[in-house]
Amino acid sequence: GENVEQHPSTLSVQEGDSAVIKCTYSDSASNYFPWYKQELGKRPQLIIDIRSNVGEKKDQRIAVTLNKTAKHFSLHITETQPEDSAVYFCAVNQAGTALIFGKGTTLSVSS
């Protein structure tokens, strides 16, 4: 089955810095790559996603890049703010299967 590796497991940055989280996956047939944000005690919520026919997607301060050849994709957050502090999960799936998640990255943004 699909295997998703996410790094780093924890990330601490200063307010205003950029943060990058990377995920690798094993199945070349995977074609959908969302990112979820989970605040403490809350449910995970989708923040951005990308499909395999696109290399990059941006939404204000967040962006996701996909390298299908190398089987990895990354979340980029620019101009980080304290409210960006949360756990971030990448996920992967392909047609006919359910989302498989990475183990998560705890991002701490200090002011």
Next chain:
Amino acid sequence: DAEITQSPRHKITETGRQVTLACHQTWNHNNMFWYRQDLGHGLRLIHYSYGVQDTNKGEVSDGYSVSRSNTEDLPLTLESAASSQTSVYFCASSDGSLSGNTIYFGEGSWLTVV
């Protein structure tokens, strides 16, 4: 507003007891999922369903069962609860094809097995 709700939100049970966690969605979504979240393991897929009468095993299905008798509900049953099943359980749902659609999570059910 349409929603996905889980109950109970918090439960403490004893080892060996049968426990059922309810999940109800009002979006009329075809696909429903159960995940468990544990520190250091992220979100792991337990079972999922494409539609009524359909169920499939996920990564960590041992000790759990689900049934899908209607579109709205996917209850998760722990046949004989074990301490290793202490976790936060999230139900989720999505529309359309199984791949490539946003999944929406419920608020979670905190289960403690003592």
